[in-house]
Amino acid sequence: MPDHTRPETGISAGPDTGTTRPLPPFARLGLPVLTVQALHRANITDPLPIQAAAVPDALAGHDVLGRAPTGSGKTLAFGLPILARLAGAPAITRAPRGLILAPTRELALQIEKALEPFALGLRLGTAVGGMPLARQSERLQRGVDLLIATPGRLADLVDQGAAVLDAVRITAIDEADHMADFGFLPQVRRLLDLVPGDGQRLLFSATLDDDSVQDLVHRYLREPVTHSVAAEPETTTATHHLLYVEVADKPSVLAEIAARDGRTLLFARTQYGAEKLTRRLRDQGIRVAALHGGKAQNRRIRTLAAFADGGVSALVATDIAARGIHVDAVSLVVHADPPADAKDYVHRAGRTARAGASGTVITVVTPEQRAEVTALTRAAGVDVVEHTVRPGDREVRRLTGARTPPGPDVTETPQSPLPAPHGRFRGPGARGRAGGGTGKPAAGRRPHRRRSK
Structure with a gap:
């Protein structure tokens, strides 16, 4: 069968009509056709900056270090490549092949909800505190391809033998700076020590200047490709x-x-x-x-x-x-x-x-x-x-x-x-400088005033 793709232009030629048309933006990142179609059904057609930057490297198997704040689209930036790389292999009892660590229960549950439409047959599961441990253990027993977990609850499941991490091939750590804020990094390090050392690691954080986050990067990521979007949009x-x-x-x-x-x-x-x-x-x-x-x-x-x-x-x-x-x-x-x-x-x-x-x-x-x-x-x-x-x-x-x-x-x-x-x-970074006004009250009403730095 002839190859109708022109890699140098990203243009696909139709074999019957001879016409050409651009590949959809997400397809140009290297995502599978079925994933692109699922994104289209969800009315997601154009990748956000962190997605356009990080997805190709994550799909290629590189460790990725992303600096991106909440709301920038980072869930799909790491989630879509994980789903694409896990496709095609059966789920294993008690042993997820993909792992996402999140600092809070709500965030873990939201990540699962955000990725579910694009799982395409893969089994997703969450392990978070405040919910029945036995039910999560049973879910793992049935087999989960991608587990989204908070560190404390996953550590409990590991201690009970309900979860094993030696089959994990790709791990994402979301909001690493918040992990540090909440004191979760010792648990994160313990869990990462149980994951095979040759697996792929993706780490996303709003800031990278925290010493403990830097220690995590140096200890667990191998020659990561770094991508950054504006820290505080x-x-x-x-x-x-x-x-x-x-x-x-x-x-x-x-x-x-x-x-x-x-x-x-x-x-x-x-x-x-x-x-x-x-x-x-x-x-x-x-x-x-x-x-x-x-x-x-x-x-x-x-x-x-x-x-x-x-x-x-x-x-x-x-x-x-x-x-x-x-x-x-x-x-x-x-x-x-x-x-x-x-x-x-x-x-x-x-x-x-x-x-x-x-x-x-x-x-x-x-x-x-x-x-x-x-x-x-x-x-x-x-x-x-x-x-x-x-x-x-x-x-x-x-x-x-x-x-x-x-x-x-x-x-x-x-x-x-x-x-x-x-x-x-x-404040810092704003253009110009405010001025004027003494701020002293006049009779009845105070005049407009400006507060300068």
Whole structure:
């Protein structure tokens, strides 16, 4: 049979018509035809930058080191090559041939969901905490081609003899920096020591400057091909705002924001804080749920599903519970409590404005938090617009799409002592420098002001 492919141009010639047509973009990366067709059925036609860069090298069997943030498309960047390389061989009892390690339960389950349409006969399975160990053991006994696991649960299965790793040919470590943040790297190293040393390794991380991540790279990857996309695209596609409020006004302002139409994700620092805020919002008639590590895994799964399908419109989450989760069309992220550091700020902000979509990030700041948040946003390098608000302000509705609350709009009351919004701070990397304004209050209203570095 003649070869109708022209490698030098990537053009396929039809044998019957003599016409030529370009190969689909994913086919040009070297993915199998059936995989490309499955991507097309899922309306995925054009690879994202990290996919276009990493997929060919992963398919070729190279170890790959990828620097890519959550939301950049890295799941398919490592997942599609793994599926392609595992195709055609039978599943082995208790011994997966492919392994993906993820730092959180939610991320592991999302990876399985994202890859399932492209498995094409391969058996996928997850091993995560908070779910019955016996059921996961039985699943492995029946045979799993690709296992997606959190390190702790997989270590438990290995200790019980329910899982063996000596048949693993390709391993991916997702969000290695978060593995380091959570203290999981000792478990990761232990598991990788059980995987054959001549297997292929793929490691993806939002940052590569952590010493423990570098140690993982040097210890387990052999001459990796490195690919990198912008480390923090979420800070350039979302708009960022600080809402200065008095402590007594904060609950009402948060309730107004959470009552808006559209998906709203609010972050609290602690489980107690998340539950407290959830109760307050629920008392206001808002369809809201909490997501944190104190919830049983099946409850967390149901909560995420309700948020994704619109059963609840607002989700209050802690940082650990929300690591790596992805829900489409989250248009607003609210720091109900300021994050602990700039890295957490960027991670939280990355839940909105994904894959080029627009989004808004709001930090609610009380007077004693101003210095902390100023330093944090500077470290995060974001362009932040400042507003001083009270419950019922038009500015809150304008920024968030919140519904009009009962009673007068205080921003329209001439005698109101409220300062008018808003100023702008430009963090590192932003063009230009803000200036002007003394920030001193005038009679009645404060003039527009800008906060410079």
